[in-house]
Amino acid sequence: MPSDAAAPAPMRVMLCWHMHQPEYRNLRSGKIHLPWTYLHSIKDYVDMAAHIEAVPGARAVVNFAPILLEQIQFYVDQLHQFFDDGGSLGDPLLAALAEPVLPSDRAAQLELVKACLRANRERMIDRFAPFARLAGLAQHYIEHPEGLIYASSQFLADLLVWYHLSWMGESVRREDPRITALEDKGGNYSIHDRRELAHIVLELMESIVPRYRALAEAGKVELIMSPYAHPIVPLLLDMESAREAMPDAPLPLHTEYPGGAERADWHLEHGLKVFERFFGQRPVGLWPSEGGVSQAALAHFADAGFQWIASGEGVLNNSLSQTTDHGCKHRLYRFGDVSLHCVFRDDGLSDLIGFNYSEWHGEDAVANLVGHMEHIAELCKDHKDCLISVILDGENAWEYYPENGYHFLSHLYQKLAEHPRLQLTTMRDFLAECDPExxxxxxxxxxxxxxGSFSTWIGSAEKNRGWDLLVEAKHCYDQVMATGKLPDHDRALAEQQMAICEGSDWFWWFGDYNPSDSVSLFDQLYREQLANLYHCLHVEAPASLAEVISRGGGAHSRGGVMRHHDEQHH
Structure with a gap:
């Protein structure tokens, strides 16, 4: 072989992390029902930025749902008002941390104690001996609530501090001396300690958008989005599309969502406005909510100006002709006459990160993952057109890893950045450099x-009931908005509330395979959001909203927040 023979082009690898939380705010009351937006902010959003910042050759695609960006900003604004002007905090857990007076009512104390145990026991509680001791006491009080009469305010204060310390990003834990000092103190935390911790929460949340914006401007991250409030766009366009992958699925009574095409376009257009307001740029990539796609949806995505979208491997397998030898599937596709690049996640690799590697030693897990990638690179000869796409939730996996996935992620970025035959990339760079066909x-x-289907969001009695309630509310919305009688302020509120009700998360939770406590929370939240919509429209809510939709009862893997791509319902 001649000594000057050109080395084969490296196989491109795209890591895409999806950041999303549903709307936990009640826009009428100002109360925030669940704390996951701020807890994932101080743990996962800051850690993911830190990992990419730390490795010069690191590259990634990061997806932010616009409604998550707004919620992060809401927390920042409220915390500033709290510290600067004495304002109140709408999140009960954050308020308990920051406010001097802790609850003395037994029911409120019990709720607080329960809230402070919502973390991975092995990785986040037992890791810290003082927290593990407090958690043991907390569990006793949950089982014997009459004993709360003996629980001191100091116990509650220490439990709150340790809960928030356990949710701190590993990069923060290793770099912020204030966190080290609080951990070293171990207990007997003062009001000053609690306020300092709340101030760290503010600093971290305030840093998220600027950090990712700087990474994007440096070319290390490509920022993309999902439709505004995370609706399943294909189902807004045509609920019958669910039968393309599930021919026998029962559907809601009303299979046409009124004005669905206009609503889909609204979520795309409004999402773009919100995204651009935060990041100063328009994204060219879209992770459709839950990777939800259809041929009709592709046209709407392209019309909104997106150049590429991603979905799941199951969708690709369902779409490919069974009679054609397709060779390497790790490449871009187009469907019909829509000029839009489509890429599909490698389900096997993505799920190894989401569900398996948390039990491995970090370096062993990375070696295994990279070995799989090297094997794919050998099978896919034309590297110019090929791309390995690892796409998964950027939030929920890491609490199952030691130290929030710190060792796995830092080693993964380092190993891939230095690999001679694999090259980290973003989709924007891949399209520009390779010009793939x-x-x-x-x-x-x-x-x-x-x-590869919509069975998580439609096709069962409970999920279909949720859609029927939504369709009924949308008809009412259309009728009231058409009169033109609502004041502008109320019209804007109603429009926002309609979007929240169309989010995918409510339907995700309906079903007996999910944990009953989570199902109950999201069932109530969904019906409250629908009731708020009727309130915005100045219409009495229907009696049906008083009826529970779903009770759950399963023990789904990882609490229901994550789902394996091919896991079957039981």
């Missing part, structure tokens, strides 16, 4: 990244 296919089969 997408493989043409006739038509995309509608589905999502979960099972």
């Amino acid at each position: 997408p493989r043409p296919e006739e038509r995309l089969t509608a589905g999502s990244w979960v099972y």
Whole structure:
């Protein structure tokens, strides 16, 4: 072989992290029902930025749902008002941390104690001996609430501080001397300690958008978005599309969502406005909510100006002709006459990170993952057109890893950045550098990244009931908005509230395979959001909103927040 023979082009690897939380705020009351937006902010959003910042060759795609960006800003604004002007905090857990007076009412104390145990026991509680001792006491009080009469305010204060310390990002724990000092103190925390911790929460949340914006401007991160409030766009366009992957699925009584095409476009257009307001740029990539796609949806995505979208491997398999040898599937596709690049997650690799590697030693896990990638690179000969796409939730996996995935993620970025035959990239750079030829296919089969279908959001009695309530509310919304009689302020509130009700998360939780406590919370939240919509419209809510939709009862893997791509319902 000649000594000057050109080395083969490296295989491109795209790591795409999806950041999303549903709307936990009650826009009428100002109360925030669940604390996951701020807890994931101080743990996962800051850690992911830190990992990319730390490795010069690191590259990633990061997806932010616009409604998450607004919630992060809401917390920042409220915390500033709290510290600067004495304002109140709408999140009960954060308020308990920051306010001097702790609850003395037994019911309120019990709720607080329960809230401070919502963390991975092995990785986040037992890791810290003082927290583990407090958690043991807390569990006793939960089982014997009459004993709360003996619980001191100091116990509650220490439990609150340790809960928030356990949710701190590992990069913060290693770099912020204030966190080290609080951990070293171990207990007997003062009001000053609690306020200082709340101030650290503010600093971290305030840093998120600027850090990711700087990473994007440096070319290390490509920022993309999902439709504004995370709706399943194909189902807004046509609920019958669910039968493309589930021919026998029962559907709601009303299979046409009124004005669905206009609503889909609103979520795309409004999402773009929100995204651009935060990041100063328009994204060219879209992770459709839950990877939910259909042939009709592709046209709407392209019309909104997106150049590429991603979905799940199950959708690709359902869409490919069974009679054609497709060779390496790790490449771009186009479907029909829509000029839009489509890429599909490698479900196997993505799920190894989401569900398996948390039990491995970090370096062993990375070696295994990279070995799989090297094998794919050998099978896919034309590296110019090929791309390994690892796409998964950027939030929920890491609490199952030691030290919030610090060792796994830092080693992963370092190993891939230095690899001679694998090259980290963003989709924007891949398209610009490689100018790949997408493989043409006739038509995309509608589905999502979960099972390649929409079964997580429609097709069961409880999920269909949720859709029927939504359709009924949308009819009312259309009728009232058409009169033109609502004041501008109320119209804007109603529009925002309608979008919240169309989010995918409510339907995710309906079903007996999810934990009953989580199902109960989201069932109530959904019905409250629908009731708020009727309130915005100045219409009496229907009696049906008083009826529970779903009770759950399962023990789904990882509390229901994560789902394996091919996991079957039981």
